[in-house]
Amino acid sequence: MELTFYIAAAVAVLATLMVITRYNMIHALLYLVVSFLAIAIVFFTLGAPFMAALEVIVYAGAIVVLIIFVIMMLNLTYEDVQKEKEWLKPSVWVGPAILSLVLLAELVYMITAAETAPAAAVVAVDARLVGLALFGPYVLAVQLSGILLMAGIVGAYHLGRQKKKVVHRFLQERSAAA
């Protein structure tokens, strides 16, 4: 279990280092997903499996997809299909693939090790305890984070709205006639 932690930590640091040195945004996001997956493995080794699942779903799923959507909306790349083909060469995806394979091997090892030795050394704080504390002493903070998310939705809608140009129909008719 200790070795899996160190390998996952090394993968996380390596992937993060690749994120901050890329020039292409999509390549950086690929490495960012690998970094989040590695940190999820770290959470798993630390005895927080529920948080590992949340890390994969929210960080590697929702947030990265949101950033990809915005990159697509910005329409930064006007290159043609030839350029697209050039982007898909193996040197783009082989780095994230190797790092993800290391993580997959660790996951398979941990699942098989848990089957052979059910009394593992790690004391897990399971989701039941977290839920009990979350809706017990922390219920006010849960409501506050609900308010924060609502403010986030309203703010993102308001800021992201495109201003429509309003032209009087008389001017529209004149510009159509001219």
Place this chain on the structure above:
Amino acid sequence: MNAVSMEAGLLLAGILFLLGMISVMIRRNIIFMLISVEIMLNAAGLAFIVAGSRWVQPDGQIMFIFILTMAAAEVSVGLALILQIYHQLKTLNSDTANFMKG
């Protein structure tokens, strides 16, 4: 008792936080700066998880859930701001957005 030492976990969190901070300082692309802020928030959450695992208490994981919520709200508002900046300035360079319009 836990097999992984707390120092190693905190060291990992510190290294990730430092990488994110360096990236915020050196990159001028505003989307990269947002990504780096995500990395820093994630590292802070990792530190909470390590501490919660050290004392076998659920509080660290609860703090991680709140950090997650905050990061989701922050990235949605930040991306909306990036869209507006791009439509106004036609660039993603954060140094061009240094003027104010009252």
